[in-house]
Amino acid sequence: MKENFVGSYGVLVTPFTDDGKSVDTQKLKNLIDWQIKSKAPGIIILGTTGEFLAVSDEERxxxxxxxxKHVAGRIKVLVGTTNAFTPTAVRYSKQAQEFGCDGLMILPPYYYTPTQDEIYQYYKSICEVVSIPIMLYNNPFTSNVDMPAKLVAKLAKSFEQIRYIKEASQDIARVRDVIEESDGLVKVFAGERVVESYQLGATGYVNPYANYIPEASTIICTYLASNKIENAKSINRYIAKIDHIIAEGHPTYGHQCYSKALAAVRGYPVGDVRPPLTKFKELGEDGRIRVEKIKILMDELDQLLLTLAS
Structure with a gap:
């Protein structure tokens, strides 16, 4: 496989029409164009931020x-093909490859808390039908499944498709452990703590922030890859402040709702979230105030990026 994924890969929201009943393909194209204009190396669709559980197979x-079709090879396209039922995950993965996607991002089967052998068999079944790269996704907070470094290494050494992982366990040592256990076969994408992750060997960043600050998401990785750590830290301070405001307002997982609201603030309306997620308008005055605070931070961040580039 010749694919080489590095840098910032934003997990795009899924734009819906104003009534929430349909996918808005024009808004999706607009959001993609913004990513390309911001020099993002790639995007991920139908991930957690993309509400993959809230769309039908036809909408997928x-x-x-x-x-x-819209990207047309200009950047890389990864697709989330996770499903708790192995045959469905296999079908989603095969279909994504047939559509011409560059890679897949796949959580282990969730809810049932599978054993390590069951996780291995799940990915084995997928690797038997696809040849494109697979990015494992380790997020025990949403999947209730944690993939230790030894299991990740075993998968990589068994299947040549498995060469990446989004590591979102918040255990920063996992970055080093995965690289060492896999003998460097697996490239780590930070899901959290991007600066520290890069310092331990990560080469990419999977994040929701690209939905409203794509330039910052891209540039922070450029600075980290070129060892301009202080520049990266100055950007990351703003990302951390934004993340804190969102987490305070929605302690479980507010990135879908707020990412959509903030994309609209930046001139890219994408509709609202689907149930059971809380719609932005239902957050009331508290939500409005939080978005206003974040807007100020985004404006300051825009100025910082100009200063750093000068």
Missing amino acids: DLIIETTV
């Missing part, structure tokens, strides 16, 4: 087909 196909 529409989202993937629209994205691949």
Whole structure:
């Protein structure tokens, strides 16, 4: 496999029409164009931020087909093909490859808390039908499954498709452990703590911030890759402040709702979230105030990026 994924890969929201009943493909294209204009090396669709659990199979196909055709090879396209039922994950993965996607991002089967052998068999089944790269996704907080470094290494040494992982366990040592256990076969994408992760060997960053600050998401990785740590830290301070405001207002997982609200603030309306997630308007005055605070931070961040580039 010749693919080489590095840098910032934003997990895009899924734009819906104003009534929430349909996928808005034009808004999706607009959001993709913004990522390309911001020099993002790639994007991920149908991830957690993309509300993959809230779309039908027909809508999945529409989202993937629209994205691949519109991108037309300008950047990399990864697709989330996670499902708790192995045959469905296999089918989603095979279909994504047939649509022309560059890679897949896949959580282990969730809810049932599978054993390590069951996780291994799950990925084995997928690798038997696809040849494109797979990015494992370790997020025990949403999946209730934690993939230790030894299991990740075993998967990579067994299947050549598995060469990446989004590590979101918040255990920063995992970055080093995965690289060492896999003998460097697995490249780590930070899901949290991007600066520290890069310092331990990460080469990419999977994040929701690209939905409203794509330039910052891209540039922070450029600075980290070129060892301009202080520049990266100055950007990350703003990202951390934004993240804190969102987490305070939505302690479980507010990135879908706030990412959509903030994209609209930046001139890219994408509709609202689908149930059971809380719509932005239902957050009332508290939500409005938080978005206003974040808007100020985003404006300051824009100025910082100009200063750093001068």
